[in-house]
Amino acid sequence: MSRKTWAAVDDYIVDALFEADSALEAALAANRDQGLPPIDVSPAQGKLLSLLARIRGAKKILEIGTLGGYSTIWMARALPMDGKIVTLELDPHHAKVARSNFERAGVSNQVELRVGPALESLAALGAENAGPFDLIFIDADKPNNPNYLSGAMRLSRPGTVIICDNVIRDGAVLDGGGHDANVVGARAAFSFIGGDKRLDGTAIQTVGAKGYDGFAIAIVE
Numbered sequence: 001m002s003r004k005t006w007a008a009v010d011d012y013i014v015d016a017l018f019e020a021d022s023a024l025e026a027a028l029a030a031n032r033d034q035g036l037p038p039i040d041v042s043p044a045q046g047k048l049l050s051l052l053a054r055i056r057g058a059k060k061i062l063e064i065g066t067l068g069g070y071s072t073i074w075m076a077r078a079l080p081m082d083g084k085i086v087t088l089e090l091d092p093h094h095a096k097v098a099r100s101n102f103e104r105a106g107v108s109n110q111v112e113l114r115v116g117p118a119l120e121s122l123a124a125l126g127a128e129n130a131g132p133f134d135l136i137f138i139d140a141d142k143p144n145n146p147n148y149l150s151g152a153m154r155l156s157r158p159g160t161v162i163i164c165d166n167v168i169r170d171g172a173v174l175d176g177g178g179h180d181a182n183v184v185g186a187r188a189a190f191s192f193i194g195g196d197k198r199l200d201g202t203a204i205q206t207v208g209a210k211g212y213d214g215f216a217i218a219i220v221e
């Protein structure tokens with residue numbers, strides 16, 4: 001089966017199951033117009049994040065890797081009125097586009113966007129006692145996955161759900177001897193989750209508009 005079919009099935013899922021959300025569509029258009037890379041989650045994946053947040057009853061969400069805020073908006077939509085999502089982004093241009101997307105989507109008052117290296121932002125959140133978060137979505141520079149997972153653990157409580165994106169990478173995750181830093185990062189996420197007794201996790205392979213990849217999901221015990 002081809003990537004074209006996977007994308008067509010993603011469209012079918014969206015048409016059959018989702019209410020149109022003009023702000024989400026506008027965010028993707030703005031990202032494109034502003035030259036951001038098309039590496040946001042797919043609509044079906046965004047909806048999954050939103051459902052997981054609702055299933056968890058999340059009131060506090062942390063996202064590492066904002067880009068133009070497409071996934072942030074999906075998760076913000078799942079929050080109760082008094083809920084909040086903190087999202088971390090390195091690139092000031094991405095952050096500027098994201099802020100305008102949040103404004104258009106009407107979620108600005110529930111989103112706190114911190115600009116800078118995520119490891120520094122995570123340390124600051126720890127120092128401010130900003131945790132614990134109910135759900136943490138890791139989707140930034142992949143070589144830092146184990147550092148982000150460590151940071152996430154420090155900002156967690158039993159029951160926190162941690163999701164780490166892009167851990168299958170067209171199956172390249174099998175390549176233990178390779179030098180692709182993103183694959184090394186994906187494998188490090190598996191090692192971290194598998195090696196930490198406080199985490200119970202799995203990974204799900206996915207195909208769709210974004211190709212063949214997958215995410216790891218774990219709960220803090």
Ligand code: SAM
Pocket residue numbers: 039040041064065066067068069070071072088089090091094116117118119139140141
């Ligand atoms: N979660 C977004 C979505 O689905 O809409 C996509 C995030 S994109 C895959 C990864 C983002 O992480 C990029 O915007 C990139 O600039 C950001 N990033 C890369 N390295 C980072 C770092 N060290 N600290 C914070 N953000 C970083």
